[in-house]
Amino acid sequence: MAQTTSDIANGAYLKFKGDIVVVVEFQHVNPGKGSAFVRARLKSLTSGKVVEQTWKAGEVLEFVDVQKRKMQYLYSDPTGFTFMDQDTFDQVTVNRSVLEDRAGFLKEGLEVHVVLHEGTPISVELPKKVSLKVTEAFSAVRGDTAGGNLTKEVTVETGVQVKVPMFIKEGESVVMNTDTGEYVERG
Amino acid sequence: MQQSHAVTMLALRAHIVRKVREFFWSQQFIEVETPVALACPSQEPYLEPLRTTIHDVRGRAHDAFLRMSPEFSLKKVMAAGVDRVFEIGPVFRDGEPWGDTHNPEFTMIEWYRAHADYRQLMRDGEALVHTLLRARRTLRYQDQIIDCATPWERLTMRQAWRRYARLDLDGLLTRTAMARACRAKGYTVTAGDTFDDLFFKIHLSEVEPKLGRARPTFLTDWPASMAALARKKSRDPRYAERVELYLGGLELANGFSELTDADEQLARFREDQRLRKRLGRTPYPIDHAFIAALRRMPPTAGIALGIDRLVMLLCDAATVDEVRWLPTKKLWETPGSQ
Numbered sequence: 001m002a003q004t005t006s007d008i009a010n011g012a013y014l015k016f017k018g019d020i021v022v023v024v025e026f027q028h029v030n031p032g033k034g035s036a037f038v039r040a041r042l043k044s045l046t047s048g049k050v051v052e053q054t055w056k057a058g059e060v061l062e063f064v065d066v067q068k069r070k071m072q073y074l075y076s077d078p079t080g081f082t083f084m085d086q087d088t089f090d091q092v093t094v095n096r097s098v099l100e101d102r103a104g105f106l107k108e109g110l111e112v113h114v115v116l117h118e119g120t121p122i123s124v125e126l127p128k129k130v131s132l133k134v135t136e137a138f139s140a141v142r143g144d145t146a147g148g149n150l151t152k153e154v155t156v157e158t159g160v161q162v163k164v165p166m167f168i169k170e171g172e173s174v175v176m177n178t179d180t181g182e183y184v185e186r187g
Numbered sequence: 188m189q190q191s192h193a194v195t196m197l198a199l200r201a202h203i204v205r206k207v208r209e210f211f212w213s214q215q216f217i218e219v220e221t222p223v224a225l226a227c228p229s230q231e232p233y234l235e236p237l238r239t240t241i242h243d244v245r246g247r248a249h250d251a252f253l254r255m256s257p258e259f260s261l262k263k264v265m266a267a268g269v270d271r272v273f274e275i276g277p278v279f280r281d282g283e284p285w286g287d288t289h290n291p292e293f294t295m296i297e298w299y300r301a302h303a304d305y306r307q308l309m310r311d312g313e314a315l316v317h318t319l320l321r322a323r324r325t326l327r328y329q330d331q332i333i334d335c336a337t338p339w340e341r342l343t344m345r346q347a348w349r350r351y352a353r354l355d356l357d358g359l360l361t362r363t364a365m366a367r368a369c370r371a372k373g374y375t376v377t378a379g380d381t382f383d384d385l386f387f388k389i390h391l392s393e394v395e396p397k398l399g400r401a402r403p404t405f406l407t408d409w410p411a412s413m414a415a416l417a418r419k420k421s422r423d424p425r426y427a428e429r430v431e432l433y434l435g436g437l438e439l440a441n442g443f444s445e446l447t448d449a450d451e452q453l454a455r456f457r458e459d460q461r462l463r464k465r466l467g468r469t470p471y472p473i474d475h476a477f478i479a480a481l482r483r484m485p486p487t488a489g490i491a492l493g494i495d496r497l498v499m500l501l502c503d504a505a506t507v508d509e510v511r512w513l514p515t516k517k518l519w520e521t522p523g524s525q
Contacts, residue, residue, distance in 0.1 A: 017373045028284050034387045034413075035233055052392040056384050059375055 002060045005038040013045075013115070013122070015062040016053070020045045020122055028057070045122045048100050068113040068125070073106050081106060081124070083114050094121045104160030105130045105178045126178040131187050132156040137170040151183075196510055200498045203319060207296060207494070208275065210318050216271040216298060221260030223277060227474035228252035229259065230459040231415065232466060235281040237291070252471070253279040256491055257297055258416065259477045262445070265299050265487050266480035273298035275494065285516040288437060288496065290507050292515060299489035304444040305417075305430045308490045309405050312432055312440060313337045315492075316403070319501060328435035328500050334402050342398075343408040344426070352393040360410060360425055383412055399433030406431045416452070417443035432492070435500055442490025449481040 012023045021042035029037045036057040043050045055061070071083035071092065080093045081103070092114055098121070099106070105126055106112075115123040136155040153161045154168060164174050164183045175184040190198075208218065226249070228236035234255055241251040254260075257274050264272050275296045283289045300307055316335060320326060326333045348356040359365045365385040366376045374388040398404045407430045411419050414427030428444035446452055453473070460470035498510040508514040 027287070029391055030233070030283055030289075031387055031391065034383045037387055037391055039391050052396060053374070054388045054391040055375060056377075056380065056388070059377065 003063050004058050004060050005055050006058070007063065008038060008040065008061065011125070013064040013066050013117070014042070015064055016042060016044075019047075020064055020117065021051075022123060024050060029054070045098060048097055064117055066122070067116045069116060071112060071114045073108060073110045073112060075108070076103070076106070083112065083124075092116075092121050094124055098122070099124055101181075102126060102178060104156070104158050104162070105132070105176065107132060107158050128178060129175050129184055130178055131173050131175050132158060132162070133173050134164070134168060134170055137164075137168060139169070192509075193512070196498075196502060196504065197512055199502050200510055203498050203501055204275065204294075204494060206319055207315065207497075210315050211273045211296075211298060214271065216273045217269055219261070219264055219272055219274050220276065221257045221264070221274060223254055224251045225254050225259075226251065227259070227472050227477070229255050230456050230463070230471055230473070231255070232459050232462040232468070235468070236471075237279040237281045255280055256295065258489070258491070259474055261297055261299050261489065262484055262487070263477065263480045265301060266482075266484040270301045271299070285519075286508055286514070287506050288499075290495065290511055290514050290516075293507070293511075294494040295491050296494055297489060297491045299445075299487055301485045301487050303488040304486070305407065305428045305442055305488050305490075308442040308488050309339070309341065309407075309430060309432075312405070312490070312492070313339055313403075316434075319497075326435070326500065328503055329505055331400060331435055333399070333435055336402075339403040339405060341405045341407060344406060344410065345408065347394050347398070347406055348390075351397045352389055354389070356410070357425075382410075386410065386413075395433070395438075396436070399435060399437070399439075403432065403434045406433060414446070414455075415443070416446050416455075418446045418448070430490070437496050437500065438493075439496050439500070440490050440492035442488065445484070445487045445489055447481055447484055447486060449478050452481055453478050 008023060008026050010023055010025065014021050014023065021044050024041040024043050026038060026040040029039045037054050038057055039052065039054045041050055042053055069085060071085050074082045074084050080095045081099055082091055082093045084091050094114065110130065111127070113125040114121050115125060133156060134154045135157055138152065150166060151163045152166055154164050155161050162176055162183065168174060168186065173187055175187040176182070177184050212218065224241060236252040236255050239251050239253065240248050242248055256278055257276065261272055261274060273296060275294065277292055278295045279292050281291060283291050285291065298311065317337060320335055324334065324336050326335050345356045348354050354368055359368050362382040362385065365382055369376050369385050369388055372389065376385065398406060408420065408426040409429040411425055411427050414429060417427040417429040420426050420428055430442050431438055432440040456473050463470045495507045495510055499507060502510060504510050508516060
């Protein structure tokens with residue numbers, strides 16, 4: 001049976017304007033003076049750009065069949081990020097653009113799901129939370145919190161900077177939300 | 188005992204509703220209560236009223252509909268010679284989402300002014316929110332800072348489309364032209380899509396999400412096919428004097444320079460009935476007492492504003508469930524006890 005807007009879900013993959021996109025967010029909209037619509041935010045897997053799209057409820061959509069493989073992160077180089085299947089030792093390299101803004105959450109040995117379409121990796125699904133070691137942090141200076149300034153930037157083991165509360169010290173680990181990039185807890 | 192978040196919200200809501208009421212009382216509006224259960228619901232082709240049955244004392248059954256808006260009743264009040272009227276009360280819409288920014292039962296305020304048009308409604312909206320914000324000029328809502336200094340932004344639909352969709356709406360007012368624009372932008376066009384459907388594909392993706400973000404926005408002058416109960420612009424009848432207010436990404440209010448031409452209203456109702464039939468929806472009886480009232484009604488402007496969404500904005504609540512006591516979801520999704 002053809003799949004329609006009622007089968008849409010966050011994280012679903014669609015063919016859209018000759019590209020493959022992932023549904024980041026969707027919402028049923030009923031503007032009152034028109035039919036019911038489904039408005040979605042779609043992230044292009046090739047460009048990483050997010051676009052808004054609206055369909056009339058019930059329209060047929062082209063869902064993409066994907067295969068998700070549990071793999072471990074090995075290393076990155078200019079061609080991309082390489083992952084390995086721990087059972088078969090198969091290795092897969094994913095284009096840099098696929099992970100771009102989330103690359104800072106990739107630490108060696110991290111288990112992810114690599115999403116494949118017709119054998120080609122099209123996306124990587126990270127665990128919702130990733131724990132990262134703080135490698136560089138300045139101590140909070142008295143007065144920092146006075147202006148409502150309750151966070152600071154620290155560098156973590158993957159080399160990127162993240163925002164964490166003032167009380168976090170060098171050498172501690174922080175749990176980060178990989179969707180929002182926000183600090184969750186110490187850990 | 189510490190107050191729960193729900194109780195705090197309840198108290199804040201009560202305070203806001205009281206201030207809204209006082210605002211309209213201070214402007215010499217008469218507050219009225221009109222029927223919630225109606226014999227003739229409004230005829231909007233894409234809305235469904237909640238349907239029930241009422242029995243007379245002999246047990247004879249009559250169809251009854253819970254109002255989607257008090258509009259017809261309030262216009263009958265205007266036709267009876269009242270100059271300024273408002274009502275705050277529950278309205279119902281069936282088949283709408285349960286949660287986020289919707290609840291099938293919600294609270295609306297509608298106000299009507301004789302001898303005024305939609306420009307006056309916009310000034311009313313500004314003054315009302317100004318009163319509720321007291322001295323504050325900005326509103327903080329879900330990490331957005333909205334500058335509420337008046338006058339607020341007023342954009343015609345044509346200006347909004349030019350700015351955000353980069354299209355000249357004037358050239359797109361036929362189904363053929365709108366279909367071409369949709370295809371060029373990569374939207375699907377199916378044989379069943381009406382002009383309005385195609386319009387909303389672009390509007391909901393590219394225009395509406397941009398409205399009311401940095402400042403409140405009044406979006407005015409809608410294509411005439413979406414006029415509903417609004418009168419067409421005398422200088423450009425391709426558009427109607429309809430206004431919607433957007434604040435913080437929420438559609439807060441919808442108002443019209445009201446249509447007072449009873450014959451045109453009757454024709455539009457018949458057209459709506461035909462459209463409902465085509466869409467496989469039940470056509471409803473026409474309220475002829477309302478048509479008759481229109482013949483006596485002076486030029487009038489009227490607007491409906493969602494109280495729940497107003498409370499969400501003022502209390503920085505993300506969903507309507509936070510600001511309503513016992514939202515619909517809770518009533519039907521909690522399994523009943525034995």
